[in-house]
Amino acid sequence: MDPEMDSQLKIGFIGAGNMAFGIAKGILSGNALPANIKVSAPSSRNLGRFQELGVAVTHSNEEVVSGSDLVFVAVKPHLVAPVLTEISEHVTERHIIVSVAAGVTLATVEELLPENSVAIRLMPNLPCLVQEGALLFARGSHAKQEDGALLRSLLHRCGLVEEGPEAWIDIHTGLSGSGVAFVYLFAEALAEGAVKMGMPSALAHSIASQTVLGAGKLLRESGKHPAQLRSEVCTPGGTTIYGLHTLEQGGLRAATMSAVESATERARELGRK
Ligand SMILES: NC(=O)C1=CN([C@@H]2O[C@H](COP(=O)(O)OP(=O)(O)OC[C@H]3O[C@@H](n4cnc5c(N)ncnc54)[C@H](O)[C@@H]3O)[C@@H](O)[C@H]2O)C=CC1
Numbered sequence: 317m318d319p320e321m322d323s324q325l326k327i328g329f330i331g332a333g334n335m336a337f338g339i340a341k342g343i344l345s346g347n348a349l350p351a352n353i354k355v356s357a358p359s360s361r362n363l364g365r366f367q368e369l370g371v372a373v374t375h376s377n378e379e380v381v382s383g384s385d386l387v388f389v390a391v392k393p394h395l396v397a398p399v400l401t402e403i404s405e406h407v408t409e410r411h412i413i414v415s416v417a418a419g420v421t422l423a424t425v426e427e428l429l430p431e432n433s434v435a436i437r438l439m440p441n442l443p444c445l446v447q448e449g450a451l452l453f454a455r456g457s458h459a460k461q462e463d464g465a466l467l468r469s470l471l472h473r474c475g476l477v478e479e480g481p482e483a484w485i486d487i488h489t490g491l492s493g494s495g496v497a498f499v500y501l502f503a504e505a506l507a508e509g510a511v512k513m514g515m516p517s518a519l520a521h522s523i524a525s526q527t528v529l530g531a532g533k534l535l536r537e538s539g540k541h542p543a544q545l546r547s548e549v550c551t552p553g554g555t556t557i558y559g560l561h562t563l564e565q566g567g568l569r570a571a572t573m574s575a576v577e578s579a580t581e582r583a584r585e586l587g588r589k
């Protein structure tokens with residue numbers, strides 16, 4: 317989409333939580349204008365920070381739908397059905413409805429919207445806030461390639477945006493939607509290890525976050541397999557291989573694989589509700 321169109325598209329958010337805020341911030345760092353964005357939530361609690369972005373806020377979901385071309389549904393998964401039921405009569409063929417709810421399938425979304433509605437399922441993650449998200453979307457049965465292209469263009473400043481089959485969305489939820497929390501747990505443990513060895517906590521946390529950032533940036537920018545980079549850090553008989561041996565004994569690799577598996581299974585379970 318050309319930047320001109322990008323700046324004219326009317327964008328709505330139903331739900332004013334952490335993920336809506338992350339996507340809104342990412343979008344606003346591109347060509348979208350705050351005046352073209354409207355957000356709804358039942359209480360004013362979370363709306364203040366959107367107002368600080370210059371975005372219009374309301375308590376009416378209907379108002380968001382009526383005034384938008386593309387609407388992100390960013391409520392908790394169990395609220396998607398009641399919200400779609402509520403807005404359904406206001407959804408027309410001009411709308412693109414984008415659900416970011418974990419687990420909720422395109423079939424469920426399409427069933428609750430008028431026939432032939434354009435629906436897209438998107439799984440973002442919280443680093444959209446700093447334009448380093450990892451987002452995967454799948455198009456519903458009436459969403460054309462150009463609808464996907466429009467969404468991709470809108471989100472391009474949120475981070476890496478990929479399209480795939482719907483079956484991969486739950487996996488991406490475990491890998492990346494939830495995966496960021498797994499990385500935070502690891503970062504916390506790194507820092508706590510340093511605190512245990514006598515380093516002041518603030519410095520340990522600052523160095524741990526820079527270590528995660530630097531490792532991630534090098535991994536992405538080098539395009540190397542993580543095992544290759546890991547071997548480049550390891551001096552034979554040096555410190556790293558001793559530490560890695562301890563991590564393997566603690567089952568970090570198996571535990572991490574199981575974490576992605578559990579989160580994926582949970583997303584699938586949420587989708588069956
Ligand atoms: N937080 C994250 O890292 C990620 C969250 N998601 C998905 O995003 C969705 C939202 O998650 P969060 O932002 O974390 O939740 P949150 O609890 O921070 O936000 C939910 C928002 O929905 C609003 N809301 C509640 N009932 C509503 C209604 N009837 N109409 C309009 N708004 C209503 C709440 O006031 C709140 O502002 C979930 O479905 C989750 O699966 C997806 C990827 C990552």
Ligand SMILES: O=C(O)[C@@H]1CCC=N1
Binds near residue numbers: 489494
């Ligand atoms: O925990 C959750 O269910 C959501 C989906 C991915 C990240 N947060």
